[in-house]
Amino acid sequence: MKKNRKILLILILILTLTLVMAGCKPNTPVEPTLDANAIFTQAAETVGAKLTSTALSMPTETNTPTLAPTNTQSLPTATATIAATSLNPLSSVTITLAPNPNKMEFIGDVTIPDGQIIPSGAKFIKTWKVKNIGTTTWTSNFKIRLWAGGQYGAAASILLGKEVKPNEEAEISIEFTAPINNGEYYSMWILSDQDEANFGVPFYVKFVVGVQASPTITQTTAAPTAAPTATETPTPSPTP
Secondary structure, eight states: OHHHHHHHHHHHHHHHHHHHHHHHSOOOOOOOOOOHHHHHHHHHHHHHHHHHHHHHHSOOOOOOOOOOOOOOOOOOOOOOOOOGGGSOOSOOOOOOOOOOSOOEEEEEESSSOTTEEEOTTOEEEEEEEEEEOSSSOBOTTOEEEEEEEOOTTSOSEEEOOSOBOTTOEEEEEEEEEOOSSOEEEEEEEEEEOTTOOEEEEEEEEEEEESOOOOOOOOOOOOOOOOOOOOOOOOOOOOOO
């Protein structure tokens, strides 16, 4: 009896331990039994996929065509030559000068009219009369300057030496020396202010050294032609 009770207790203990151990194990799903053919198929697919991914990760060798070397010559540099006439000016500079406020009017010759005969090498004084028609006063520092022609013993620039107020008239005189050689000569002058800015109209002297040649008109008179003499023609006598 006691022996059966021990066996029962051992069985109960084994059952209890089994239940405890079963409770401690994780609940894992029961894996289905795999077929051998399916296992081989799955393995083959896995190996094929692995080989494909490996092949894709490797660099692909491409045949790069080798070009034959070509003789490359440097192109000549073209130098453009632009004619100066084709260029447009960048700017057109216009300089506007203020008008000279000094004004002069020529009145006339006082001495040595045009064409006056002067002895060879003689000294003479030419005088002109002018008028200040501006609004400024000509000072003694104004000048009479050579404009054209010969100096004939005079300086190229002569001080005016006097003041000429607006609306006043003045006489300007210059001493000349006639040349030695015969001929016709002239000398032209102009007024300028203290800044040597010319104003007014030029005035001149024109003279002759020696005797001025004058054209000689020769008129040829034809001799009168004698009138023809009348000749009496005898009247023939009647024939008997």
